[in-house]
Each structure stands twice: as structure tokens, then as C-alpha cells.
Amino acid sequence: EEIQANLQTNVAVSVFKEISSTNDYAKAFSKKNILRCPHLFVSEQQTAGHGLHQRAFFSPKGTGIYMSILVPKIKIIPAKEGLITTGTVVAVINALLKFYPTVDFKIKWINDILVNHKKVGGILTEVVNGNLVIGIGLNLNTAAFPKQLQFKAGDIKDKRLINRDLLIAMITNNCLRMLKNYQDGQFLPEYGKRLETLHNxxxxxxxxxxxxxxxxxxxxxxxxxxxxxxxxxxxxxxxxxxxxxxxxxxxxx
Ligand code: BTN
Known part of the structure; x- marks a missing residue:
């Protein structure tokens, strides 16, 4: 079956070879520019990638995906903000499954994607001036992690070469679609099914x-x-x- 990602809306795209953090760049960009449509920022590597709780996100060249989707003027109900993160986790896993159908992706509450109990991806959603930034980091085939991450971080362990651009497009598409009615939390049953944190x-x-x-x-x-x-x-x-x-x-x- 051919994998397709038909974008539902216009999305501006900026691609970088190296950047400090696509989330930080997207936030700064949102303050300086008039935003007419969602804007995707992707970088081959990051020098200061980060996540929740001041965690650094190891972002070496060639082995992962580091992207942020800036969504202008979205109505965010503070109590429902957690749904943007949980919805994004499901949106990303569903895109990954198109490319890696046999991988058993699990979730560590609230924003980590796991394979074999190790973190292979993280989501960082941030809101600035009513604009939303969804940051997504994925270790596709990062064999060597720094010592302090060895027992925590892993990669997808599937060596097939995939069309990364198509994966990025599909993730973007899934996220934008999810945002249209994220308040309903329709994705929560799927989230719960993969949530390794439960009952532990x-x-x-x-x-x-x-x-x-x-x-x-x-x-x-x-x-x-x-x-x-x-x-x-x-x-x-x-x-x-x-x-x-x-x-x-x-x-x-
Ligand atoms: C976490 O571990 O808590 C979330 C990690 C999120 C990492 C992604 S990589 C692209 C974007 N830019 C960042 O600096 N962080 C996110």
C-alpha cells in the first residue's frame, strides 16, 4: 500500500541544517511575524534541544527527527491543555505505525514515546501569546547515546530506510487534524491502551x-x-x- 500524506491546509515550511531548538526558534518567530497559516520548522540537528522539566533532548545529525509546528491563534482552554499533548502523542504514533507497522509503541505519561521501555520520542507543547508550538523529537536510529542516557533512551530498532519527509508531513497532518477538536479527547482511549504507566x-x-x-x-x-x-x-x-x-x-x- 502506498503511503500518502495529503496536507489538509497550507503549511509554511522552514528547514535548517542546524539550530539551537526548533521550539525556541518557532516561539521567537511567532513574536516577530504575522502568522497566516501553520508553520513547520524542521532541523537536521539541534545544539540545545530540550523537553519538559528542563530535560535536554539529544539531537544528533542524521538519526532523528526534530520538528516544531507553530499554529497561530488557537483557542486554548487551560484545563484542556494536557489534551494537546496527549493528542499529539497519539497523532505521532499513528504516523509512525504507517512506516513501522510491527513496532509496539508505548507511552510514558504524559509526553514520552517508548519502545522496549526506552524513550524514543518526546513531545513539548508550549503556548506563547495565544499561539501554539508543538515540538516533536524522535530517535529513529540513534545507536549511541551519551552515557547518562544509556538506560533511558533508545531508538526504533527498525533498520529499514523510510521516507523521512513523508513521515514529517504525515505527523504534521495528523497533528493539525487532531487540533480541530482536541477538546473532545477522542484519542484518549488509544492513548490509554498504549500507556505503560497505568496500573504500575x-x-x-x-x-x-x-x-x-x-x-x-x-x-x-x-x-x-x-x-x-x-x-x-x-x-x-x-x-x-x-x-x-x-x-x-x-x-x-
Ligand atoms: C521531552 O523530552 O520532554 C520532550 C522532548 C521534545 C524534543 C523536541 S525536538 C524538536 C523540538 N525542539 C526542542 O527543543 N524540543 C522539541
Missing amino acids: KVIIKLGNRSISGIAEKIDNNGSLIVKNAQNKLETISTGEVVKVASPDNLYQG
Whole structure:
């Protein structure tokens, strides 16, 4: 079957050989320019790629995809912002599955894509002046990671050569389509099915405190519901899952 990505709308595209961060560039760009349509920024490599919680995102040349989609003037309901991230994760996985149909992609709440318990991709959504920036980083075949990432980061482990431009176009298309009615959270069942975090014991860092408990489910806003040591349910809308443990799986995220 031929893979196609028919863009639904006009999208401006800027491609870079090297950049600090496509998200930072998109944010700066949005402040200086009149935006008439979504704008895609892609770079072959990044020197200061980053993610949530001040995490660096290793972005070497030739082995990954580093892209940001700037979407002008989108109506964002603060309580629903988590749905943009969860919706993007599903949109990206669905595009990846067209190219890597046998790979079992999993999700670590809220924004990490995993293969074999290792992070192969991350999403960073940011809002500036009513404009949205969706940043997506994917390790397609990054064999060597820096030492401190060795146990956390991985790649897709599928050596076939794919049409990266087509993958980027499809991701963009899926994201823009998802945004049209992201508030409905139609993608949440799909998100939940792949969510490795569920039913496991988790420790979640929330600023300077952390909570531990069992990840029970996700709610309609994409928040994680955790049953704490006192058997009370807590709703976590932001925070970093630092540890996940189940009998057959123990890893640091
Ligand atoms: C995370 O690990 O929390 C998310 C990582 C997001 C990385 C992508 S790569 C393209 C875009 N530019 C950045 O600096 N970050 C995002």
C-alpha cells in the first residue's frame, strides 16, 4: 500500500541544517511575524534541544527527527491543555505505525514515546501569546547515546530506510487534524491502551514534592489519576513520572 500524506491546509515550511531548538526558534518567530497559516520548522540537528522539566533532548545529525509546528491563534482552554499533548502523542504514533507497522509503541505519561521501555520520542507543547508550538523529537536510529542516557533512551530498532519527509508531513497532518477538536479527547482511549504507566507503582515529581502510588487511569483532560498511600485519588495534570515499577519491569524514566 502506498503511503500518502495529503496536507489538509497550507503549511509554511522552514528547514535548517542546524539550530539551537526548533521550539525556541518557532516561539521567537511567532513574536516577530504575522502568522497566516501553520508553520513547520524542521532541523537536521539541534545544539540545545530540550523537553519538559528542563530535560535536554539529544539531537544528533542524521538519526532523528526534530520538528516544531507553530499554529497561530488557537483557542486554548487551560484545563484542556494536557489534551494537546496527549493528542499529539497519539497523532505521532499513528504516523509512525504507517512506516513501522510491527513496532509496539508505548507511552510514558504524559509526553514520552517508548519502545522496549526506552524513550524514543518526546513531545513539548508550549503556548506563547495565544499561539501554539508543538515540538516533536524522535530517535529513529540513534545507536549511541551519551552515557547518562544509556538506560533511558533508545531508538526504533527498525533498520529499514523510510521516507523521512513523508513521515514529517504525515505527523504534521495528523497533528493539525487532531487540533480541530482536541477538546473532545477522542484519542484518549488509544492513548490509554498504549500507556505503560497505568496500573504500575509510580513516583511523580511535582516541583519540590513528590507523590507515590498506583497509576489508576487517565481522566477526560489527560490527567493521571494516582491512588496514593492513603488510598486517596489524586489528579496529576503536570509532573514528571520518575519511577515506574511492576514485577517484571523496573526502570527509571
Ligand atoms: C521531552 O523530552 O520532554 C520532550 C522532548 C521534545 C524534543 C523536541 S525536538 C524538536 C523540538 N525542539 C526542542 O527543543 N524540543 C522539541
